[in-house]
Amino acid sequence: xxxxxxxxxxxxxxxxALPTFAAELKIGLADDADVxxxxxSRSFVGRIVYTALCDKLFDVTPDLKIVGQxxxxxxxxxxxxxxxxxLRQGVKFQDDTPFNAQxxxxxxxxxxxxxxxxxxxxxxxxxxxxxxxxxxxxxxLKAPDVTLVAQLSDxxxxxxxxxxxxxxxxxxxxxxxxxxxxxxxxRVQQDRIVLEKFQDYWNKDKIFIDKLTYLPIxxxxxxxxxxxxxxLDMIERLAATDAEAVKADSSLVYADAVGxxxxxxxxxxxxxxxxxxxxxxxxxxxxxxxxxxxxDAVNQIVYEGTAVAGNQPFPPSSPWFDKDIPVPAxxxxxxxxxxxxxxxxxxxxxxxxxxxxxxxxxxQIIQSMxxxxxxxxxxxxxxxxxxxxxxxxxxxxxxxxxxxxxxxxDGNIHQFITCKGGINDTKYCNPEVDKLLNEARASTDDAxxxxxxxxxxxxxxxxxxxxxxxxxxxxxxxxxxxTGFTPSPDGMIRLVGVKKAG
Amino acid sequence: xxxxxxxxxxxxxxxLLIISIFVFSLQKLLPGDPILAMAGEERDPQVLEFxxxxxxxxxxxxxxxxxxxxxxxxxxxxxxxxxxxxxxQLVGEKLPVTIQLAIMSMIFAFAIGVPMGILAAVKxxxxxxxxxxxxxxxxxxxxxxxxxxxxILLVSVNLGWLPASGYEPFFSNPLRxxxxxxxxxxxxxxxxxxxxxxxxxxxxxxxxxxxYIRTARAKGLPESTVVLEHSFRNAVLPIVTLxxxxxxxxxxxxxxTEQIFTIPGFGKLxxxxxxxxxxxxxxxxxxxxxxxxxLMNLLADxxxxxxxxxxxxxx
Numbered sequence: 001x002x003x004x005x006x007x008x009x010x011x012x013x014x015x016x017a018l019p020t021f022a023a024e025l026k027i028g029l030a031d032d033a034d035v036x037x038x039x040x041s042r043s044f045v046g047r048i049v050y051t052a053l054c055d056k057l058f059d060v061t062p063d064l065k066i067v068g069q070x071x072x073x074x075x076x077x078x079x080x081x082x083x084x085x086x087l088r089q090g091v092k093f094q095d096d097t098p099f100n101a102q103x104x105x106x107x108x109x110x111x112x113x114x115x116x117x118x119x120x121x122x123x124x125x126x127x128x129x130x131x132x133x134x135x136x137x138x139x140x141l142k143a144p145d146v147t148l149v150a151q152l153s154d155x156x157x158x159x160x161x162x163x164x165x166x167x168x169x170x171x172x173x174x175x176x177x178x179x180x181x182x183x184x185x186x187r188v189q190q191d192r193i194v195l196e197k198f199q200d201y202w203n204k205d206k207i208f209i210d211k212l213t214y215l216p217i218x219x220x221x222x223x224x225x226x227x228x229x230x231x232l233d234m235i236e237r238l239a240a241t242d243a244e245a246v247k248a249d250s251s252l253v254y255a256d257a258v259g260x261x262x263x264x265x266x267x268x269x270x271x272x273x274x275x276x277x278x279x280x281x282x283x284x285x286x287x288x289x290x291x292x293x294x295x296d297a298v299n300q301i302v303y304e305g306t307a308v309a310g311n312q313p314f315p316p317s318s319p320w321f322d323k324d325i326p327v328p329a330x331x332x333x334x335x336x337x338x339x340x341x342x343x344x345x346x347x348x349x350x351x352x353x354x355x356x357x358x359x360x361x362x363x364q365i366i367q368s369m370x371x372x373x374x375x376x377x378x379x380x381x382x383x384x385x386x387x388x389x390x391x392x393x394x395x396x397x398x399x400x401x402x403x404x405x406x407x408x409x410d411g412n413i414h415q416f417i418t419c420k421g422g423i424n425d426t427k428y429c430n431p432e433v434d435k436l437l438n439e440a441r442a443s444t445d446d447a448x449x450x451x452x453x454x455x456x457x458x459x460x461x462x463x464x465x466x467x468x469x470x471x472x473x474x475x476x477x478x479x480x481x482x483t484g485f486t487p488s489p490d491g492m493i494r495l496v497g498v499k500k501a502g
Numbered sequence: 503x504x505x506x507x508x509x510x511x512x513x514x515x516x517x518l519l520i521i522s523i524f525v526f527s528l529q530k531l532l533p534g535d536p537i538l539a540m541a542g543e544e545r546d547p548q549v550l551e552f553x554x555x556x557x558x559x560x561x562x563x564x565x566x567x568x569x570x571x572x573x574x575x576x577x578x579x580x581x582x583x584x585x586x587x588x589x590x591q592l593v594g595e596k597l598p599v600t601i602q603l604a605i606m607s608m609i610f611a612f613a614i615g616v617p618m619g620i621l622a623a624v625k626x627x628x629x630x631x632x633x634x635x636x637x638x639x640x641x642x643x644x645x646x647x648x649x650x651x652x653x654i655l656l657v658s659v660n661l662g663w664l665p666a667s668g669y670e671p672f673f674s675n676p677l678r679x680x681x682x683x684x685x686x687x688x689x690x691x692x693x694x695x696x697x698x699x700x701x702x703x704x705x706x707x708x709x710x711x712x713x714y715i716r717t718a719r720a721k722g723l724p725e726s727t728v729v730l731e732h733s734f735r736n737a738v739l740p741i742v743t744l745x746x747x748x749x750x751x752x753x754x755x756x757x758x759t760e761q762i763f764t765i766p767g768f769g770k771l772x773x774x775x776x777x778x779x780x781x782x783x784x785x786x787x788x789x790x791x792x793x794x795x796x797l798m799n800l801l802a803d804x805x806x807x808x809x810x811x812x813x814x815x816x817x
Contacts, residue, residue: 222654389533
């Protein structure tokens with residue numbers, strides 16, 4: 001009996017031990033990451049890799065709440081010009097350098113001063129950062145900026161080892177050292193990024209993966225084929241057209257989350273000579289254009305129902321969405337009436353679009369929809385780098401552009417709409433909107449902020465410098481033996497709690 | 503012979519210069535700003551300006567070229583705008599990958615194309631000839647990307663025989679390396695095999711109708727000796743030249759094949775670089791490709807001389 005018991009226990013423990021034995025996870029990414037230095041990075045997939053490599057001061061939950069990661073708490077001063085962070089204790093960087101207040105000061109200073117840094121505008125409101133204790137940091141701001149906490153939940157808040165940063169300087173990306181659950185092993189450009197479990201991670205008990213490999217495979221069909229053949233465990237950005245096939249496959253699991261970003265059309269309102277046309281000058285034409293689109297139909301056809309229709313910078317599911325301005329239903333009669341009121345019969349418009357099949361299909365459908373109302377749209381497709389520079393230079397009439405989205409509402413609207421916004425390619429400028437958006441940025445009270453955004457939404461919905469079309473979903477596909485993955489609206493792949501059965 | 507090689511190498515210098523000027527100016531004609539492209543969603547004007555200065559993009563184009571050339575002559579091909587890596591290092595990483603792909607594709611192409619060509623010529627106007635022709639035409643007509651994706655779906659997804667994509671360096675794991683390269687090199691070699699087959703067939707046909715072949719047959723030599731030793735040795739010369747030319751086609755085909763099978767080689771490097779307006783990388787890759795192409799052609803000419811005794815006298 002004893003022997004039997006012993007054998008049973010042994011058998012059970014072997015079975016229990018097996019799945020955790022050297023679990024390796026292979027994830028297929030849609031692009032290759034750029035420089036692996038949080039201060040210099042700018043690619044979306046780079047951020048996916050950092051989710052495993054570099055912990056941040058704050059993280060974002062699936063319902064878009066900001067929670068502490070390396071910081072455990074934060075407090076705003078009454079005037080909104082001082083932010084004090086309490087830091088987590090007992091955290092080490094992957095090179096054994098301790099994490100403390102000085103490390104945060106070094107990181108923020110580096111992000112603000114390294115010539116190559118892309119974080120300067122995100123941290124532009126910071127005038128001083130200082131250690132007020134071993135585990136307490138104080139940010140002093142030039143003016144109140146409540147979005148700073150959200151910035152610190154992204155690239156600007158990623159903590160890298162000050163020792164490695166000092167040694168490697170701008171070449172930090174060759175061998176990144178952070179404080180995340182996985183440490184850097186190797187990278188072969190356009191081929192793979194390999195990480196392994198960091199044994200001294202502060203939350204190591206919740207990490208069940210030992211080795212992590214990211215493989216950039218840009219072609220969606222090939223990425224899915226690799227998943228199906230078992231060469232990958234998980235892929236991101238599954239094509240919407242493959243969603244049904246994955247759902248029907250019993251060995252795979254489908255996961256999606258409506259993103260924080262948007263799909264939109266930018267109108268040239270005041271960006272150079274090409275703004276001088278009826279569509280850029282008369283808001284009634286833009287309103288007619290917007291009313292002529294059946295957004296639900298577009299999303300059903302092009303995105304197989306995975307995208308949601310939208311008319312604001314935030315998806316209808318967001319707490320920042322203004323429910324008093326619902327997504328408009330298609331209204332051809334009203335659209336035609338508006339065109340007539342503006343004194344036109346037919347309106348010619350040139351619309352530039354990126355030359356990918358999905359965007360092309362979407363815009364062809366919209367072309368025929370607005371055609372019925374009276375718009376003669378000619379589509380001009382260009383590859384993305386060209387589209388971007390034409391849009392910035394103002395060499396366009398109407399341009400299809402997407403935004404990947406930010407956690408704080410400010411990140412989806414301020415820089416696109418305010419007169420001096422860094423990415424205001426429409427060159428729309430309305431002092432009243434500027435005032436509302438600046439006030440929203442300064443208040444630490446969410447109710448006050450919501451009121452300001454709603455007020456701005458009313459004006460923008462009338463002026464329509466940007467015609468919002470909808471919000472895409474992030475779609476993942478994974479093998480059934482991967483458990484514990486939670487889809488998140490920011491498109492990241494968080495590995496805390498993720499397990500792979502043997 | 504050595505003077506000949508030296509002369510050929512000297513001629514290569516102006517060729518390379520012209521290519522470099524051509525590529526440099528063509529790139530500058532491309533619409534799209536590399537700094538904007540690399541900035542993506544984070545377009546901080548201050549940083550953009552700093553980067554433009556750092557990569558000398560505000561200088562006049564001829565000045566940029568001279569600066570590039572000066573550095574290139576000292577072995578510095580610049581730095582990738584996208585990843586901050588030296589271009590030479592990138593080239594060094596990617597070149598062995600594409601060379602392996604090229605060699606394996608060539609092996610496929612020769613193994614299929616040459617025997618089929620000989621067979622088709624010997625059995626001219628018979629069923630074998632027709633079938634070989636049909637196979638060759640099919641190989642030429644099937645687009646690379648379609649064949650690649652179909653093979654992935656069939657061999658990797660349905661049958662599970664080979665990995666769907668990826669790459670393993672030959673010296674770290676030879677078996678896995680060959681496995682990952684098998685489908686891509688078949689896809690790439692397939693179209694070349696068809697071209698090779700057609701050329702081998704016509705070269706063989708013209709030799710087979712020559713007087714000395716009739717004499718050889720009249721002497722009572724076995725057909726295998728007539729075909730392989732007397733005919734093929736003479737027919738092989740145009741094939742050698744063709745192979746050197748096909749090398750260019752191979753590199754062009756590699757661009758697509760590497761995209762489909764996600765092989766981190768030269769082709770993928772240049773495609774990504776063009777889309778990101780990574781000027782230094784495009785320039786570096788094109789120059790290295792041109793050098794490779796020139797060397798391949800030189801090699802073919804040397805081989806030509808070695809194979810053809812008549813040419814030795816001409817030197």
